[in-house]
Amino acid sequence: IAIIAILIALLLPAVQQAREAARRSQCKNNLKQMGLALHNYHDTYTTFPIGSQSPIYAANWRASILPFLDQAPLYNKLTQTPSNGNGYDTSNGWTGGGGYGTANAILNNALVTVYKCPSSVTNAFEVGTANGTSPGQSTGSVTGEVGMTMDYVGVGGAYAAVAPFNTGAILNTNYGTMGQNGLLQIGKSLKMRDCTDGSSNTMIIGEDSGLIAGVDYRKNLSGGWSGHRGAAVGGGTGYGGGGVITILYSPNPQTKPAFTGAGFNNGPFTSFHEGGIHGLLADGAVRFVSDNINLTTLLQLGVMNDGQVIGEF
Numbered sequence: 001i002a003i004i005a006i007l008i009a010l011l012l013p014a015v016q017q018a019r020e021a022a023r024r025s026q027c028k029n030n031l032k033q034m035g036l037a038l039h040n041y042h043d044t045y046t047t048f049p050i051g052s053q054s055p056i057y058a059a060n061w062r063a064s065i066l067p068f069l070d071q072a073p074l075y076n077k078l079t080q081t082p083s084n085g086n087g088y089d090t091s092n093g094w095t096g097g098g099g100y101g102t103a104n105a106i107l108n109n110a111l112v113t114v115y116k117c118p119s120s121v122t123n124a125f126e127v128g129t130a131n132g133t134s135p136g137q138s139t140g141s142v143t144g145e146v147g148m149t150m151d152y153v154g155v156g157g158a159y160a161a162v163a164p165f166n167t168g169a170i171l172n173t174n175y176g177t178m179g180q181n182g183l184l185q186i187g188k189s190l191k192m193r194d195c196t197d198g199s200s201n202t203m204i205i206g207e208d209s210g211l212i213a214g215v216d217y218r219k220n221l222s223g224g225w226s227g228h229r230g231a232a233v234g235g236g237t238g239y240g241g242g243g244v245i246t247i248l249y250s251p252n253p254q255t256k257p258a259f260t261g262a263g264f265n266n267g268p269f270t271s272f273h274e275g276g277i278h279g280l281l282a283d284g285a286v287r288f289v290s291d292n293i294n295l296t297t298l299l300q301l302g303v304m305n306d307g308q309v310i311g312e313f
Helices: 002-045 072-076 105-109 295-302
Strands: 125-127 146-148 152-158 203-207 244-247 276-281 286-290
Touching (some): 002 203, 152 295
Antiparallel strands (some): 152 203, 276 286
């Protein structure tokens, strides 16, 4: 028995490491599929999808690329222009509350596995609580609202209070900063030619599948597929985005950064992988980004046109 126990003690870590290596490989493959889908979208429409849309509750990039992820049957069931005119209206439409329709409620219970990291132990679906009192749910969440939790976010840009990162940024002390210098921005569809830094130097999607100090601070459920996040950005301009972030912090912080608002726009990249997160570059390559990456380098990766030379990462 003692010998068996010793063998188990020796073999179990190796088995666990092998399983995590397989999960990590699948996570990387998920991003590769998204990269291929984004490029096929660009080939079809000569532009990347709009990162997120506001003030209408229309599709963000995750819904837009569904046909290129072998999800055409799901995409074809969506109503492009519901009766209330809000595009892919899923926000508050989970229960029909808040005056919003349920035309695309099929998305509420849709599980698209490419958007889930197999290493993540967070729930695939969550149920909203009144006024978004649960962590990560903004005040726009509705009691009983069901939504898939998404493990990957688009990069709308990066921000720091110095040039060139502060150029054109939309600032809001309540809900954080929304950059206007990334490839998946709110309200804009950008072309590859806009990426003057080069596609191999610009991150377009990053991993956000983990916890911060044991708490899930990711986007509220309404923002999974649509432009709603329950928190406007820009002091009354109506800017709110679901599915995209503006880089402000290093990956996988040990304590919650000082981002503001329940529907924050600057949540850091997170994962359950040891030592870092996966990031998709605009050329389709997937890189493992260390938790210890120089923050300036990470910010530069989030910007498509700052003309800066990217350091090693």
